Amino acid sequence: MTQSELKQTAAIKAADAVHNDMTIGLGTGSTVYYLVEELGRRVQEDKLQIDCASTSKRTFEQAQQLGIRMHPLSEMQTLDLTIDGADEIDAHFQGIKGGGAALTYEKIVALNSKHNLWIVDQTKLVSQLGAFPLPLEVNPFGCQQLIDRLTQEGLHPKLRYTQQKKLVKTDMNNYIVDLHLEQIKHPHLLADWLDHQSGIIEHGLFLDLVNEVVVGQASGPKVIAEIR
Numbered sequence: 001m002t003q004s005e006l007k008q009t010a011a012i013k014a015a016d017a018v019h020n021d022m023t024i025g026l027g028t029g030s031t032v033y034y035l036v037e038e039l040g041r042r043v044q045e046d047k048l049q050i051d052c053a054s055t056s057k058r059t060f061e062q063a064q065q066l067g068i069r070m071h072p073l074s075e076m077q078t079l080d081l082t083i084d085g086a087d088e089i090d091a092h093f094q095g096i097k098g099g100g101a102a103l104t105y106e107k108i109v110a111l112n113s114k115h116n117l118w119i120v121d122q123t124k125l126v127s128q129l130g131a132f133p134l135p136l137e138v139n140p141f142g143c144q145q146l147i148d149r150l151t152q153e154g155l156h157p158k159l160r161y162t163q164q165k166k167l168v169k170t171d172m173n174n175y176i177v178d179l180h181l182e183q184i185k186h187p188h189l190l191a192d193w194l195d196h197q198s199g200i201i202e203h204g205l206f207l208d209l210v211n212e213v214v215v216g217q218a219s220g221p222k223v224i225a226e227i228r
């Protein structure tokens with residue numbers, strides 16, 4: 001199976017957790033794309049009734065085109081369930097997100113959900129976080145000074161560019177800086193430090209947030225639930 005097929009199997013399996021009258025947070029990325037397709041199909045064919053908030057313009061538009069009822073997050077109560085992708089997950093269910101530059105809205109939506117479920121293919125499971133560069137959403141104002149500070153701290157920051165060599169801009173028109181750390185030995189300490197740096201709007205460490213993961217693997221999708 002290709003990586004895309006593994007993502008698709010995880011997404012379709014996760015859609016089983018969505019039932020009538022639920023409020024759902026829809027994540028962002030290539031795995032969530034398949035989830036939204038499946039939910040759209042069920043809305044159209046099975047008359048599934050759900051109300052959703054999105055973590056990005058991309059997902060909002062895809063879902064709306066499929067006839068899924070979409071709302072601004074601010075107009076909703078705490079969501080029943082958010083389903084999102086991830087870039088890395090360790091054995092303690094700590095993760096890195098933001099490969100698609102949607103980390104800030106993703107974290108806000110996750111924090112306002114009763115339950116968070118991630119959908120990934122098996123390559124996203126790691127023993128230690130950090131091989132995937134850690135994304136930061138940063139304010140363009142003073143961005144170079146921030147990068148200098150991060151460099152001095154030994155965090156190996158790089159501004160993210162598109163393949164066409166344009167600066168990546170988030171839905172809020174901010175920049176993305178990726179920290180090339182190779183390994184993150186103390187995710188909570190790093191998260192705490194990043195939380196206190198002016199100019200960083202959000203970082204991609206999603207700690208103690210996810211309750212359940214569906215992993216797409218060759219033998220079929222597997223559900224792993226975190227025991228806290």
Ligand SMILES: O=C[C@H](O)[C@H](O)[C@H](O)COP(=O)(O)O
Nearest residue numbers: 029030031085098099100102
């Ligand atoms: O900003 C993007 C998100 O955090 C994605 O959920 C994450 O990058 C995983 O994306 P994909 O499902 O495309 O691998």
